[in-house]
Amino acid sequence: MAKKLDKVDVVTVGVGWTGGIIAELTKEGYKVVGLERGGDRGTEDFHMVHDEYRYAVRYGLMQDTSKETITFRNKRDEHALPMRQLGSFLLGEGVGGAGDHWNGHTWRFLPYDLEIKSETDKKYGKDKLSDDYTLQDWGITYDELEPYFYKFEQITGISGEENPMGAPRKNDYPTGPMKSTPILDRFKKAAKNLNLHPIQMASANLSEAYENPDGETINACQYCGFCERFGCEYGAKSSPNITVLPTAKKNSFLMKEANWSK
Numbered sequence: 447m448a449k450k451l452d453k454v455d456v457v458t459v460g461v462g463w464t465g466g467i468i469a470e471l472t473k474e475g476y477k478v479v480g481l482e483r484g485g486d487r488g489t490e491d492f493h494m495v496h497d498e499y500r501y502a503v504r505y506g507l508m509q510d511t512s513k514e515t516i517t518f519r520n521k522r523d524e525h526a527l528p529m530r531q532l533g534s535f536l537l538g539e540g541v542g543g544a545g546d547h548w549n550g551h552t553w554r555f556l557p558y559d560l561e562i563k564s565e566t567d568k569k570y571g572k573d574k575l576s577d578d579y580t581l582q583d584w585g586i587t588y589d590e591l592e593p594y595f596y597k598f599e600q601i602t603g604i605s606g607e608e609n610p611m612g613a614p615r616k617n618d619y620p621t622g623p624m625k626s627t628p629i630l631d632r633f634k635k636a637a638k639n640l641n642l643h644p645i646q647m648a649s650a651n652l653s654e655a656y657e658n659p660d661g662e663t664i665n666a667c668q669y670c671g672f673c674e675r676f677g678c679e680y681g682a683k684s685s686p687n688i689t690v691l692p693t694a695k696k697n698s699f700l701m702k703e704a705n706w707s708k
């Protein structure tokens with residue numbers, strides 16, 4: 447029988463990056479409940495478990511597609527069918543969601559990306575795209591978003607260096623770029639010989655220990671290489687579980703396991 451719970455200000459469906467960031471509303475005194483279909487987990491769950499069969503092959507942190515999945519079609523007139531095998535789109539499950547098993551690439555959108563329709567019209571003329579194109583501007587510009595990109599980078603401690611081809615930044619990255627390796631050094635040298643500008647890309651795998659503005663600590667990466675498909679056993683890869691959620695839990699955030707796929 448349905449159980450009626452006390453009303454709260456905000457309910458998030460899912461507790462990954464999006465739900466976790468919204469849970470930060472607790473800092474402003476709002477009551478937030480997060481509904482999560484998978485279990486809670488943290489850095490302690492990943493200690494000494496570089497189990498490639500469990501995580502990389504059997505997708506231990508992903509949605510069980512035999513029970514619930516997305517449907518997909520290639521053309522409008524096709525019948526959308528359930529995908530029972532994961533491909534490049536890895537659906538997360540459990541607290542932290544895909545933010546737990548991501549590899550940490552942290553690109554910003556370019557100004558062009560957010561105004562793609564206007565910029566395309568400007569470049570090729572208004573008649574270039576036919577009416578059935580669904581291309582649209584986002585309705586928000588890069589300049590408007592820039593402070594929020596930075597806020598995310600501050601909360602997660604993103605490591606990086608100036609990218610001459612990247613979107614303009616008003617502030618440096620909170621932490622410096624990751625260490626290079628001998629093979630990367632060779633690659634950079636070869637790229638520079640071709641007049642290219644190699645950079646250490648921005649990453650949520652932190653080059654040094656960092657305390658974020660909420661007082662949460664993210665550790666320095668140990669370069670173990672088990673990022674994508676794994677949780678970080680060192681607490682060195684920014685995830686909702688070690689940044690926004692501990693902050694929200696110190697306030698009035700409540701997590702409810704919904705477990706509707708089980």
Ligand code: SF4
Pocket residue numbers: 650651652666667668669670671672673677678679680681682683
């Ligand atoms: S220690 Fe570094 S390389 Fe290893 S999982 Fe954590 S962030 Fe990734």
